[in-house]
Amino acid sequence: MSFAVMTTNTRLEITSLRKRGWQQHAVIDATKIVQRVNPAAGPLSTAVGPLGMPGLTAWGSVEHIGLPTLGETLVVSAAAGPVGGCVGQLAKLRGARVIGLAGSAEKCDLVTKTYGFDACINYKESDWEEQLKTACPVGIDVYHDNVGGSFLMAMAKHLSLYARVVMCGRPADYHSDKFDGVGLGPFIGRRAKLCGLVVYDYNDDLERYVSLASSWMREGKLKIKEDRVNGLENAPQLFLKLMRGENVGKAIVAVGPEKA
Secondary structure, three states, rough: OOOOOOOOOOOEOOOOOOHHHHOOOOOOOOOOOOEEEOOOOOHHHHHHHHOHHHHHHHHHHHHHHHHHOOOOOOEEEOOOHHHHHHHHHHHHHHEEEEEEEOHHHHHHHHHHHHOOOEEEEEOOOOHHHHHHHHHHOEEEEEEEEOOOHHHHHHHOOOOOEEEEEEEEEHHHHHHHOOOOOOOOHHHHHHEEEEEEEHHHHHHHHHHHHHHHHHHHHHOOOOOOOOOEEOOHHHHHHHHHHHOOOOOOOOEEEEOOOOOO
16 A cells, blocks of 8 residues: 655655655655656645556556457456556557456446446456456456455466466455465466566556556546545544445545645
């Protein structure tokens, strides 16, 4: 979980609180773990959203690993989140047909009506796999997985031959007290290509990506949604909301006014 620290300094520095704790001030090595943010690129909070790590993660998935092409079907889990939402929108820019999976009707509305996905399926409905089969009649060409565990295994039977699977997140493990072993047989049967994604592999792409993404945001081709609270004292409640999967959009804690 990342937080934006809003300041009046145009040299805004942003870092992840998982490295430095939940605090308003920290002594850090500025040559290693912070970067200078250009306020002209977009709202400052987007530097920890579509113009930051979540966006770059989506870029790595779509442009380097999944590579959806015109007419292919891409499915992304946790589609209402900051990574999943960007993955789908970037795939749409490449001409793919995009199906999202999310955990509520509200999130599915965000995914289709704001992010522009072709469809979104509420995986908490009992017939969600039948809905997925209907939405992907010839199978899934690219699956971006933000969940892991048994959910990843459930998707295997819906893959097309020679599908690409981007393994990005494993929140299913956060809520489990035992290891849920994953057998690769179904993936082998589908001749699928599985690739793990680590965002740091694409740091060299960040400047180019931010330039493109900021233009897409201005043109309305890349939409954002934030779940925001003000004040560091509200960080714990938002964090727990995030862990329960109740947030809609990128979780942001603002500890100061956003001024350039």
